[in-house]
Amino acid sequence: MDKLENMKRFVTVVQTGSFTRAADVLGLPKSSVSEAVKSLEQLIKTRLLQRSTRQIHLTHDGEIYLEKCLSILEQVDMLDTHFLHPSQLSGTLHIDMPSRFAANIILPNLHDWYDSYPNINIKLSCHDQRTDLIKDGIDCVIRAGQLEDSSLIARPLLMLSTINCVSTNYADEYGVPMSLDDLHHHVLIDYAQNLQTQTPVFEYVKEEVVHHLPMTSKLQVNSTDAYLFSCLSGLGLAQIPDLSARSYIESGELIEVLPDLKAPAIPISIIYPSRRQIPKRLSLFMDWLQAQTKKVRPD
Incomplete structure (x- = not known):
């Protein structure tokens, strides 16, 4: 069997978390997927996966091999698409972002993407949590805050x-x-990505210095949707991104308070794996995404 095809099957097993799900995704018998991984293990003379009745785990060698497989498959894909006009490109991009960002910026404009690139499909997952881009097969994520992973x-x-x-x-x-x-007589809705124990604080900038005022909180959430709708439901004060809050303020459902004591602006970034070359599909999507954000933030 073709070694590249075996690599694709191995990567799919890792990304789906099981041989059965990989077989379903690939439209193959489970035995064919299992044989592909065994063939690779025999070829390189090392075990790639630790198998159990319930789940699989990458071995240390498997982690290294996965990274190399992804790089090789990416290079092959880039070679296949190098001479194509952008409108001729095909395939699927897996993108992950907070649901409010998708609702406010991406989904209303996605038809423009398909007009330009009709054969590049989008697989969109929406949550705020950290994710493993390599193992989860995600091309890029949209996240708030500073990047902590040097890879x-x-x-x-x-x-x-x-x-x-x-x-x-x-x-x-x-x-x-x-x-x-x-604020000592009010309650704060506390947003925490991992629902960790923390002191709820009202964050504000005064004279270019960031301050944190401890507040009472009865509710902690880890979703931007839950954060917004908790505020709309009257469960407390929230510091909501203006793209999400503006329409509700205009409709009268939300009221802006303490406008001179705002939290620092939040950096929003596209995050993708550190590789020497970016697949053309992904590069086009990131450029398109940059253009969409300029529509709502012309400056």
Whole structure:
């Protein structure tokens, strides 16, 4: 069997987490997928996967081999597409981003992408959590904050300002904070990516210095959707990105409070694996994404 084909099957097993799911994705018998991995292991004389009845794990050698396989398959793909006009490119891009970013920027404009690149499909997953791009087979993610993993590259997209918000029903019941001292009589909706134990704080910039004021919180969430809709439901004060909050403020569902005490702007970036060359499909998508953000942030 072709070695490249075996590599593709091995990568699919890792990305799906099982031989059965890999076989379903590839449209092959499970035995064919299993034989492909065994053939690679016999060829390089090392075990790539630790198998159990419930799950599989990469061995140390398997992790190294996976990285090399991805690089080789990527090079082959780039060679296959090198001489094609962008409109002739085909395939699928797996992109991951927060659901509010998808709703506000990507989905309303995705038809433009398909007009330009009709044969490049998008597999879109939406959450805020950290993910392993290599093992999960993700081409790039959109994330807020600073990049911590040196094996990845961050391409800046935009700086996202936030708005301090309460809902109208919250304001009717508890009033509106007019000063920092007033915040001691209000509750904060706490956003934490990993739902870790932390002191809920109201974050604000004053005289170019970032300050953190501890506040009472009865609710902690790890989703941008849950954060927004908790505020809309009157469960407390939230510091919401302006792209998400603006329409609700205009409709009267949310009220901006303490406009002179805003949190620092949040850097939003495209994050992708650190490789010497970027597949043409991915490069085109990142350029397109940059153009979409300029529509909402012309500066």
